[in-house]
Amino acid sequence: MKRLKIFLLTLIFISCKKEIEKVIIPDYIVWCVLKSSKKFEEQIVFVDRLYSPDEVPSQGVSGCSVKIKFGGKEYLFKEKIVSDIDSNEYLVYYDTFYVPSGIDCTLKIKFPDSRELIKVTKVPTDFDIIYPIYDTIYVPSNNLLIWNKSEGAKFYVIYLENTKDSFFTFFSPDTFFDLFRRGSAFRSEGIYEVYVRAENEDLYYWNLNRSDRIEEEWVKGVFGAYVERRKSFYIKK
Amino acid sequence: MILFKILIAFSSISGRVIDKKTSESLPFVFVYIKDLNKGTLTDERGFYVISKLKEGKYLLCFKIVGYEEKCLEVELREGENKILNVELNQIEIEIEKIIIYSRKKEFEEERASAVKRETEILKRLPKFIEGDLLRTVSTLPGVVQVTDLSGRFSVRGGSPQENLTLIDEIPLYNPYHLGGIFSVFDLSALSRYEFYRGAYGAQFGNALSSLLYAEIKPYNSEKINLELALSFLSFRLLNEGKLFKGNYLVFLRRTYFDKYISLINRDFEFPYHFFDILSSYQIEKSPSLRFKFSYITSRDLFYQKKDEILLKWGNDGFSFRTFYIHRKNFHEINLFFSSFFSYFKIGEFISLWNPVSIAGLKWKGEFKGSFDKTFGFEYENLNGKFQNDIFGIKQLDKGNPHILSFFSELNFKVNNLRINPGLRTNYFYLRIKETPERNAKSFRIEPRINLKYFLRENLAIKFAFGVFNQYLMAINFSEVFDPFYYWVTIFDGYRPMNSKHYITGISYLPDWGKIDFEIFYKKYDYILDYEIKNYDPLNPDKTLFLKGQGESYGFDSFIEKTFGKLNFNLSLTVLKSHGKFEKENKYHSMRWDKTFNFSLSLFYKLIFNLDLGLNFLYTTGSPFTDVIKRYRFFYNPYPDRYPKVIWDEIESYPYSVRFPPYHRLDISLSRDFKIKKIKGFYSLSIINVYNRKNVFLYYYDYDKEPPVKRELYQIPFVPSFEIKIIF
Numbered sequence: 001m002k003r004l005k006i007f008l009l010t011l012i013f014i015s016c017k018k019e020i021e022k023v024i025i026p027d028y029i030v031w032c033v034l035k036s037s038k039k040f041e042e043q044i045v046f047v048d049r050l051y052s053p054d055e056v057p058s059q060g061v062s063g064c065s066v067k068i069k070f071g072g073k074e075y076l077f078k079e080k081i082v083s084d085i086d087s088n089e090y091l092v093y094y095d096t097f098y099v100p101s102g103i104d105c106t107l108k109i110k111f112p113d114s115r116e117l118i119k120v121t122k123v124p125t126d127f128d129i130i131y132p133i134y135d136t137i138y139v140p141s142n143n144l145l146i147w148n149k150s151e152g153a154k155f156y157v158i159y160l161e162n163t164k165d166s167f168f169t170f171f172s173p174d175t176f177f178d179l180f181r182r183g184s185a186f187r188s189e190g191i192y193e194v195y196v197r198a199e200n201e202d203l204y205y206w207n208l209n210r211s212d213r214i215e216e217e218w219v220k221g222v223f224g225a226y227v228e229r230r231k232s233f234y235i236k237k
Numbered sequence: 238m239i240l241f242k243i244l245i246a247f248s249s250i251s252g253r254v255i256d257k258k259t260s261e262s263l264p265f266v267f268v269y270i271k272d273l274n275k276g277t278l279t280d281e282r283g284f285y286v287i288s289k290l291k292e293g294k295y296l297l298c299f300k301i302v303g304y305e306e307k308c309l310e311v312e313l314r315e316g317e318n319k320i321l322n323v324e325l326n327q328i329e330i331e332i333e334k335i336i337i338y339s340r341k342k343e344f345e346e347e348r349a350s351a352v353k354r355e356t357e358i359l360k361r362l363p364k365f366i367e368g369d370l371l372r373t374v375s376t377l378p379g380v381v382q383v384t385d386l387s388g389r390f391s392v393r394g395g396s397p398q399e400n401l402t403l404i405d406e407i408p409l410y411n412p413y414h415l416g417g418i419f420s421v422f423d424l425s426a427l428s429r430y431e432f433y434r435g436a437y438g439a440q441f442g443n444a445l446s447s448l449l450y451a452e453i454k455p456y457n458s459e460k461i462n463l464e465l466a467l468s469f470l471s472f473r474l475l476n477e478g479k480l481f482k483g484n485y486l487v488f489l490r491r492t493y494f495d496k497y498i499s500l501i502n503r504d505f506e507f508p509y510h511f512f513d514i515l516s517s518y519q520i521e522k523s524p525s526l527r528f529k530f531s532y533i534t535s536r537d538l539f540y541q542k543k544d545e546i547l548l549k550w551g552n553d554g555f556s557f558r559t560f561y562i563h564r565k566n567f568h569e570i571n572l573f574f575s576s577f578f579s580y581f582k583i584g585e586f587i588s589l590w591n592p593v594s595i596a597g598l599k600w601k602g603e604f605k606g607s608f609d610k611t612f613g614f615e616y617e618n619l620n621g622k623f624q625n626d627i628f629g630i631k632q633l634d635k636g637n638p639h640i641l642s643f644f645s646e647l648n649f650k651v652n653n654l655r656i657n658p659g660l661r662t663n664y665f666y667l668r669i670k671e672t673p674e675r676n677a678k679s680f681r682i683e684p685r686i687n688l689k690y691f692l693r694e695n696l697a698i699k700f701a702f703g704v705f706n707q708y709l710m711a712i713n714f715s716e717v718f719d720p721f722y723y724w725v726t727i728f729d730g731y732r733p734m735n736s737k738h739y740i741t742g743i744s745y746l747p748d749w750g751k752i753d754f755e756i757f758y759k760k761y762d763y764i765l766d767y768e769i770k771n772y773d774p775l776n777p778d779k780t781l782f783l784k785g786q787g788e789s790y791g792f793d794s795f796i797e798k799t800f801g802k803l804n805f806n807l808s809l810t811v812l813k814s815h816g817k818f819e820k821e822n823k824y825h826s827m828r829w830d831k832t833f834n835f836s837l838s839l840f841y842k843l844i845f846n847l848d849l850g851l852n853f854l855y856t857t858g859s860p861f862t863d864v865i866k867r868y869r870f871f872y873n874p875y876p877d878r879y880p881k882v883i884w885d886e887i888e889s890y891p892y893s894v895r896f897p898p899y900h901r902l903d904i905s906l907s908r909d910f911k912i913k914k915i916k917g918f919y920s921l922s923i924i925n926v927y928n929r930k931n932v933f934l935y936y937y938d939y940d941k942e943p944p945v946k947r948e949l950y951q952i953p954f955v956p957s958f959e960i961k962i963i964f
Contacts, residue, residue: 023890029868044879050866050887056943057869085875088882155775158629159876167875168586170629173775177629184545184584195876209770210870210885220868230876 025050028061028117030214030221032107033203034068036099036123037228043068045077045093047109050220060091065110068095070103099225101126102152107223119214123225124152124198132180136234140183145194146176150227153198154205157226160185162192162235186235194233197226248313249288250321251565251605253524254279254299257324261455263301265342266325271296271308277605278342286565286605292317299323302339318564322524340799341695344746348657348687349701350435350755352377370422370430370451371412376836378753378793378808379434381829381856384933385901385951388413388420391829392434392447393757394789394814396764398711398722399736401444404451405517405531407554408595410709411577411721414511414537425466425475425961426488426515428454434793435738435757436701439644439659439685440601440613445707445736445761453486453517453531466961470494483520483528489513508546511537525562531555537720550579550721567603579721586628591723593621593709608649615642623712623725630774634781636726638667638677640708646685657687665708667728675728675778681706681735695746699755702740706733710782712767730778735762742792750798761787766818787816787827802842810834826892832857843906850905850922858896863889864937867944884939896932899951901925919960928954 032045045068047061059081066077077093084090099105102125109117131146145158158170158177168185170177179185179194186192203224205211212220254266262283269276270287273295279285287297292315298308304325313319343353354373375382375390383389389397402409404422412420430451437448461478471492478485495507517531532555539548554575561568576594581587601613622635646659661683669675685703692698710731711722727733742755765782773780791812798805814830817823839851866887871880907920931951937944 023865023887025866025887029870031870033871033873046869046871048869050868053864053867053886053937054943054946082879084871084879084881086881090869090882092879161876170586171774172629182585184586204775208773221870228876 024217026218026220028111028219028221030107030109030117030219030223032068032221032223034099034105034121034123034225035228036101036225040096040098042094042096043075043077043099044082045107045109046090047093047111048090059089061112062091063112064093065108066093067108068105069108070105071100073097099123101150101227105225115218117214117216117219119223121202121223121225122152122200124150124200124227126150126227127153127175127196127198127229129194129196129229129231132231132233134233136236137180138236139180139186141180142178143180144176145179145196147196147229149175150198152200153227154201154203155199157197157199157207159195159197160192161195162186162188162190183237186237189235189237191232192235193230195228195230197228199226200224247288248290248292248315248317248319249286249565250290250295250297250311250313250319251284251286251562252321252323253562254283254285254323254325255524256304257326263304263325265339266299266301266304268297268299271298280567280603282560282567284562284567284603284605288565288606291315297321299325301325303327320525320562320564340751341746344695344697344744344751345655345691347689347744348433348436348438349689349699349740349742350379350433350437350757352432352434354430354432370424370427371420371449373424374430374432374449376806376808376838376852376854377432377434378795379755379757379810379812380432381810381831381834382854383829384859385931386933391831393759393791393793393810394812394827394829395446395736395759396711396766396827396829398713399444399446399707399734400449401441401447402449402451403441404515404533404554405453405529406556406558406571406599407531407533407573408575409533409552409554409577410575410593410724411550411552411579412535413720414535415509415720422451423473423488423490423513423515425464425473426453426486428452435759436685436687436703436740438657438687439646439661439683440611442615442642442644442661442663442683442706443617443640443708445705445734445764446759453488453515455484455486455517455519463964464961465964466959468957468959480518481520483518485518486516488515506542508541509537509539511535527560529556529558529560531558545582545584547580547582548720549581550577552577565605567605569599569601569603571597571599571601573597573599577724579723587626589623589625589627589723591621591623593619593724595619608647611644611646611648613644615644616640617642619709619726621709621724621726623723632774632777634725634728634777636667636669636675636728638665638708638726640665653691655689655691657689659685659687661685663706663708665727665733667726669728675730677727677729677731679706679708679727679733681733696744698741698743700741701738703738705736705738707735708733710734710765710767712781714769725781728778731765731782731784732763734764736760736764737762749800750796752794752796754792754794756790756792758790759788761785761789761816764816768818771819783818783820785816785818785821787814787824789814789827789830804840806836806838808834808836821891823890825890826860828860828892830860830892846908848907850907850920852903853901855898855900858898858932860892860895861934862891863894863935865889867937867939886937896935899929899931901929901931901952902927915962915964917960917962920958922957922959924955924957925952926954 029048035041045066047064051057068075075095077095101123104122107119127148127150129147156172160168202213206222254263264281266279268285277285292313295311296308297311300306371388379393381391433448441448464475466473473490476487491512492510495510498507513535515533519529521527534553536551556573559570574596578592581589597617599615604610617640620637624633642663644661648657663681665679667677683704688700689697709724713719713722737760739758745752764785768783793810795808814827815824816827835855837853841849843849864886867884872883873880903924905920905922910917933949933951938947
């Protein structure tokens with residue numbers, strides 16, 4: 001009986017042994033997604049640290065030197081507080097300039113503790129929405145939304161907005177999408193605007209599973225870019 | 238030539254022994270030749286063979302506790318194989334003596350890790366809302382239920398997808414209703430089940446961990462039997478009787494929660510209901526030729542009109558079985574078909590469609606002699622599709638593989654050692670016209686062995702080993718919420734999943750019950766796990782599953798008392814289950830790893846014909862992946878506006894922390910009643926008597942600052958009532 005007890009206790013001890021593995025926890029999070037359209041756009045960079053799950057967060061990390069460089073030009077970003085659609089306030093670094101398509105851009109951040117991050121991303125090339133050509137479209141229909149291929153684009157994201165009542169997101173790895181077949185996306189008749197974004201590889205993997213393509217272990221995040229084209233049409237049901 | 242002549246010269250007698258009153262097969266009948274030291278026992282189908290007899294006159298006797306002994310004079314000619322079917326008359330005797338006798342005989346034949354149960358006693362135990370077979374199985378040793386909200390169970394640390402479920406030989410892959418709370422196995426329609434928690438025989442395959450085999454109950458009476466049962470969730474109807482020259486059984490169940498909710502509140506439509514149909518028809522052309530046709534269907538429908546959410550899943554299946562005794566051999570031919578599907582749709586934004594069907598033919602021949610031999614083959618043709626469209630990301634996996642298996646088993650005894658070796662070979666072939674690069678081929682050999690050494694008549698040590706492969710893989714987005722799995726067959730790039738079982742233990746059969754102890758080691762050389770975070774729609778074939786390896790080990794034991802006023806079943810399992818997948822450098826606990834598992838099921842006859850049932854479960858908390866840090870990032874769909882803040886989490890090493898221990902006590906009181914010609918049964922069950930708050934999951938509410946850690950609990954205190962009326 002005593003032996004059996006010892007055996008059981010040993011087995012239980014072995015079974016309960018905890019496997020503690022170290023998970024890499026970076027010090028900073030960086031989010032910068034460049035937007036390339038046919039005009040000047042405000043570009044923003046967000047720098048923050050990580051928090052414990054029950055910790056009150058700050059608005060972001062201030063005091064960083066943030067620069068973006070391409071085509072021999074360098075833009076030094078300034079700080080400001082902005083708020084999102086849900087009135088969450090946070091600190092961003094911003095500047096307004098035109099980002100050409102098909103170029104390499106470099107992000108340089110010098111953090112308050114003097115560590116430096118340098119990351120390069122490639123902006124995909126230009127493209128255009130080539131179908132539908134009509135201003136009025138009946139749904140549901142088998143008509144496709146078609147656009148040209150953008151070199152350097154890993155994935156296309158399609159946003160459909162009706163300012164009255166809806167906003168939907170769809171995805172396509174190809175240069176077409178069966179948008180008008182999906183009657184549920186068009187709840188009412190009216191003007192809709194579609195945005196097609198050609199996202200580069202860095203942005204694609206970040207959006208897919210927060211896959212980190214930054215080599216430094218102390219920083220996590222994304223420096224990506226997309227090219228955006230828009231088209232409006234009137235939907236009839 | 239000489240050998241041939243000797244074989245020809247011998248004669249044999251074979252046949253089937255049945256109960257004269259009920260026509261049911263009688264197992265473990267001692268069949269012997271008087272004045273000659275020769276005899277045998279009937280098997281589970283009542284079948285016997287005595288071979289190597291010379292020509293002459295013999296007195297053949299049939300003896301079993303509870304029946305009149307019968308002796309018949311038989312005359313055999315040289316080389317004759319005589320078929321002699323016998324009916325025995327029951328005599329008044331205590332039922333317990335019969336059970337003790339048949340249990341002893343069963344003990345002699347029983348494989349390692351096997352549990353066989355009649356369903357009658359299970360109906361008296363507390364019901365988790367309704368009596369359910371899969372819930373009952375989760376109280377057995379080595380078995381751990383996933384959550385209260387799921388009928389799925391893990392066997393000896395394996396994933397629930399590794400369990401093969403057969404009902405009258407029809408394979409069922411999605412036998413769950415409503416988040417897994419119910420299964421399609423209602424106890425009313427079943428007679429018995431066999432459960433192998435490891436190292437099951439070579440006649441079965443395509444499952445890494447366990448085999449659950451249930452039978453739709455046979456019915457042999459001339460009378461029509463009609464049972465109607467009502468609980469607060471569903472009604473059940475069971476009808477049995479004689480039709481033409483055979484017997485039929487039909488079981489129907491439908492939930493009516495949706496109906497009476499809309500009666501109470503006309504503006505509210507409860508979006509869910511399910512129904513099941515189980516049926517069988519049996520015909521006995523002669524005592525040596527029998528047919529059984531079984532049919533099963535189940536449908537679940539969840540439809541919420543407002544958000545256009547549709548969730549539909551179900552099973553359809555049939556088996557047509559022929560049991561034939563030819564000379565001294567028993568043959569079973571099974572033609573079966575099983576189809577299961579799931580469909581999930583939200584508007585035109587998300588749709589997932591997964592129909593899978595299996596059509597098969599199985600032949601099994603049992604050749605009795607100085608040692609029993611079983612040979613057979615099984616051919617399965619699978620046809621599966623997994624098609625989805627998630628916000629435009631489309632995926633289509635389809636395949637039509639063929640699996641051809643041959644199996645053989647021997648069963649013989651050398652002195653005190655029963656030896657049961659087996660071998661199964663599988664050839665898997667998948668050809669896809671459109672995408673030949675996805676074609677797959679595989680040839681696998683699966684040796685199995687089961688040894689039992691009897692120290693005494695009622696005390697045996699045992700050893701078992703087996704190799705198992707699995708050709709279907711499950712995709713599940715959430716093990717706790719999904720009511721069903723999506724199934725795909727292996728394709729190029731992935732191999733069949735593979736496990737090896739090593740089992741040793743000891744069994745003791747005292748007069749009052751049984752004590753069993755087994756130590757097991759299960760090695761997973763190659764397993765696949767679906768992880769949504771790993772999936773890349775641009776590279777679906779390479780990222781659909783994570784390849785891994787693992788092992789689980791420990792012991793499970795049970796003590797059961799099956800006689801007297803007090804019956805109980807006490808089981809204890811201690812196990813460790815860990816694995817390692819791609820991109821992981823160290824072994825970690827598997828999702829199913831629960832170190833301690835203790836369960837007690839008790840049944841006590843009180844006064845006034847009241848029966849008390851009690852279930853108590855205690856398990857170590859499930860492992861989970863904790864949140865160690867959180868961070869903000871942005872989602873920027875809205876043009877000309879600032880991106881929306883989203884919180885994401887950094888998780889601990891997989892399954893490195895545990896929920897608090899789980900425990901729950903359920904009790905029930907039940908009683909038979911009779912009012913004039915109407916008989917019946919009612920029961921009151923209380924689930925989670927002391928309202929234990931067993932944690933289901935933790936989450937952080939990031940809408941609050943600072944975020945609040947919240948808990949969701951499993952089933953609270955729930956009373957449940959059921960009444961059954963038998964006409």
